[in-house]
Amino acid sequence: MRVRKAYIWLLPSLFLLGFLSFFSFFHGVWQSLHLDGSWSEGSLSAYRTVLTDERVRESLGFSLYIAFLSTLISLIVGWLLTRWLYYSCLHRYAKALAWLPMLVPHFVAAYVIILFFSQSGWVPSLFFHAGVIEDPADFPALTQDRSGVGILLTYMWKEVPFVILMLLPAYVEMDERLRMVVYTLGGGKAAAFKEVEWPQIKPIFFETAVILFAFTFAAFEVPQLIGASDPQMLAVLTYEWFHQGLWERRPEALAIMMMTTLVFLLLAWGTLRWVRGLRYRMMKGGAK
Amino acid sequence: MKQEAAQHKLLLLALSSCFVIPVLLLFLQSIAGEWRFPHLLPSSFSYYGWESIFQDASLVSALWTTWSLTLTVILLNLLLAFPAAKQLAFSSFRGKEMIETVLFLPIFIPALALAMGLHLTLLRIGLASTFWGVVLIHMLPTLPYTIRIVRAGFERLGSQQESQAQTLGASQVHVFFHITLPQLLPSVRAAIFLVTVISLSQYALTTMIGGGEVVTLALLYFPFAESASTQVMAAFSILFALLPLTFLFLIEGLIRLCLPYRVSKI
Numbered sequence: 001m002r003v004r005k006a007y008i009w010l011l012p013s014l015f016l017l018g019f020l021s022f023f024s025f026f027h028g029v030w031q032s033l034h035l036d037g038s039w040s041e042g043s044l045s046a047y048r049t050v051l052t053d054e055r056v057r058e059s060l061g062f063s064l065y066i067a068f069l070s071t072l073i074s075l076i077v078g079w080l081l082t083r084w085l086y087y088s089c090l091h092r093y094a095k096a097l098a099w100l101p102m103l104v105p106h107f108v109a110a111y112v113i114i115l116f117f118s119q120s121g122w123v124p125s126l127f128f129h130a131g132v133i134e135d136p137a138d139f140p141a142l143t144q145d146r147s148g149v150g151i152l153l154t155y156m157w158k159e160v161p162f163v164i165l166m167l168l169p170a171y172v173e174m175d176e177r178l179r180m181v182v183y184t185l186g187g188g189k190a191a192a193f194k195e196v197e198w199p200q201i202k203p204i205f206f207e208t209a210v211i212l213f214a215f216t217f218a219a220f221e222v223p224q225l226i227g228a229s230d231p232q233m234l235a236v237l238t239y240e241w242f243h244q245g246l247w248e249r250r251p252e253a254l255a256i257m258m259m260t261t262l263v264f265l266l267l268a269w270g271t272l273r274w275v276r277g278l279r280y281r282m283m284k285g286g287a288k
Numbered sequence: 289m290k291q292e293a294a295q296h297k298l299l300l301l302a303l304s305s306c307f308v309i310p311v312l313l314l315f316l317q318s319i320a321g322e323w324r325f326p327h328l329l330p331s332s333f334s335y336y337g338w339e340s341i342f343q344d345a346s347l348v349s350a351l352w353t354t355w356s357l358t359l360t361v362i363l364l365n366l367l368l369a370f371p372a373a374k375q376l377a378f379s380s381f382r383g384k385e386m387i388e389t390v391l392f393l394p395i396f397i398p399a400l401a402l403a404m405g406l407h408l409t410l411l412r413i414g415l416a417s418t419f420w421g422v423v424l425i426h427m428l429p430t431l432p433y434t435i436r437i438v439r440a441g442f443e444r445l446g447s448q449q450e451s452q453a454q455t456l457g458a459s460q461v462h463v464f465f466h467i468t469l470p471q472l473l474p475s476v477r478a479a480i481f482l483v484t485v486i487s488l489s490q491y492a493l494t495t496m497i498g499g500g501e502v503v504t505l506a507l508l509y510f511p512f513a514e515s516a517s518t519q520v521m522a523a524f525s526i527l528f529a530l531l532p533l534t535f536l537f538l539i540e541g542l543i544r545l546c547l548p549y550r551v552s553k554i
Contacts, residue, residue, distance in 0.1 A: 005379075006375045006379040006381045007381065009371035009372060009374070009375045010371070010372050010375050010376075010387060012368050012371075012372070013368045013369065013371075013372040013391060013431060013435060014372075014387060014390065014391065016368065016424075016427055016428070016431060017390065017391050017393075017394050017427075017428065017431055017432060018390040018391070018393075020402075020406065020424075020428060021393060021394045021397055021402065021428060023405070023406070023409070024397075024401070024402050024404075024405030024406045025397070025401070025405055026405075027405050027406070027408070027409060028401060028404055028405030031405075031408065081303065084299070088296045090296060090300055093300065093304075094300075094303075097303065097304050097307050097308070098307070099481075100307045100308065100311060101307055101310075102481075102482075102485060103311075103485065103529045103532055103533075104485075104525065104528050104529045105485060105488050105489035105506065105528055106489055107489070107491060107506070107509060107510070107513075108509075108525045108528050108529070111513060111521060111525055112310045112311075112313075112314060112525070115310075115313065115314065115317060115518070115522070116310065116313075120324070120325040121325075122313060122328070124325065124326070125325055125326040125327065125328055126328065128325070128326035129326065129328065136325050136326075157306075157310070161307065210396065211395060211396070214395075214396045214398070217398075218398030218399070218400060218401070219398075219399070220399070220400055220491070220492040221489065221491045221492065221506075224491075224510070225510065225513060235398070235400055235492075238400055239400060239492060242400075242404060242496075253404065254404055254405075257398060257400055257401040257404055257405075258401065258405075260398055260401065261397050261398060261401040264396045264397065264398070265393060265396060265397065267396070268392075268393055268395075268396035269389065269393070272389050272392065272393075273389070276385065276388075
């Protein structure tokens with residue numbers, strides 16, 4: 001009886017999240033196969049077009065580059081800051097601080113970066129007063145630029161605090177006595193890191209990495225506001241195709257998004273399973 | 289030792305300036321009159337930015353839409369997340385791991401994919417271009433986080449206090465308002481905050497499902513960024529930061545009114 005009660009309480013959330021997201025995926029795939037929206041025989045032509053399109057390939061490369069770099073930088077910077085804050089016992093203040101960039105949406109963060117780094121922005125003004133540049137045009141174009149620096153800066157400003165807020169709890173909950181055990185047994189700092197610290201944060205570290213990567217790869221808002229019109233991130237290109245007048249590129253837009261979804265679902269599924277295994281083993285106290 | 293402490297403080301100051309200065313500068317920009325390159329501070333001040341924000345009829349109506357939308361999304365989030373999170377925290381049942389994963393997976397699905405996949409169906413059942421259609425679609429990127437946060441709160445709390453109260457004859461409602469909710473307030477705060485920010489951030493999702501009928505602040509931000517003056521944009525941006533705080537205070541106040549005890553601080 002108790003068993004059934006659990007399912008009933010879970011049902012509304014499960015329906016909303018599970019059913020709707022899977023339905024959206026399968027119906028999306030169906031629509032991408034049926035170009036005219038009827039029950040005719042499916043056709044893979046949208047996928048064929050997408051996989052051979054030069055612009056799609058370019059956008060895919062650019063999206064991968066942005067997502068990979070912004071995830072990597074945010075993770076490393078956020079992690080180093082978390083460690084430093086924890087070991088210097090400053091994490092109580094840090095938490096309040098890190099919430100501040102979380103307060104604004106990503107596109108507002110993009111606008112803040114424009115205010116700071118556009119060629120007539122505040123940082124060039126600072127450089128002017130420091131005598132580094134003499135004219136706004138001397139400052140490199142960092143927003144709406146071809147190499148995506150503006151997008152990267154925006155994501156860094158937003159995601160570094162996110163990484164801190166994800167990792168800090170793992171540090172705060174860490175049992176410091178375990179570290180002492182390592183030292184007592186003759187281990188050094190490296191051993192303490194390898195045996196105590198890393199196993200503790202590894203699950204949340206990789207989970208955060210996948211969340212960030214999936215988000216920065218497929219988000220539309222930031223590149224739309226601060227990105228150049230060429231190269232275009234995949235999300236921007238897809239959005240444009242989906243909204244183009246006669247719906248003729250819709251199957252292709254859907255094809256791109258459904259392939260992306262499939263890859264991320266598999267990646268997330270694998271990561272979450274792996275992470276749960278790690279946590280379980282840690283809880284049981286078994287090493288390795 | 290003392291030197292080290294000073295160093296730490298200096299580093300903390302540098303770190304905080306990375307987070308604080310942009311927000312301060314945004315505020316300064318919103319009340320600036322003239323502020324051109326290469327001045328580090330505005331040469332004059334004016335109310336222009338804030339005035340135009342609140343005189344723009346479309347913006348004011350979008351503010352109300354956003355307000356009611358976000359409030360609905362928050363309340364539905366809490367309503368759905370509490371029972372689910374409690375089961376995940378305390379019960380064990382078959383397929384729990386699977387359900388856990390399914391409840392968190394929407395985080396990894398691109399918002400564009402969700403909107404594209406559901407658009408036609410919502411159109412057929414008449415939910416596209418409606419307030420409730422947008423509410424529904426905003427639940428997808430928010431609810432997984434709320435369940436996760438509330439669940440962590442339940443796990444920290446444990447179930448023993450509730451059992452004890454029940455043994456002593458308290459009703460379910462009594463237990464919830466006297467024991468569970470007061471102690472879960474930090475989780476509720478975090479959830480409200482995150483839900484508000486995520487919901488405010490949805491531009492693509494809201495345009496595609498709202499179809500231009502449900503106009504939120506995010507929908508106006510993009511055309512504004514192309515044409516409005518810097519002061520107006522800065523004031524608009526500050527408005528986005530103020531909304532999560534407003535909701536936090538509102539719901540906090542409501543909860544405090546309903547709760548029988550004085551609530552401890554954050």
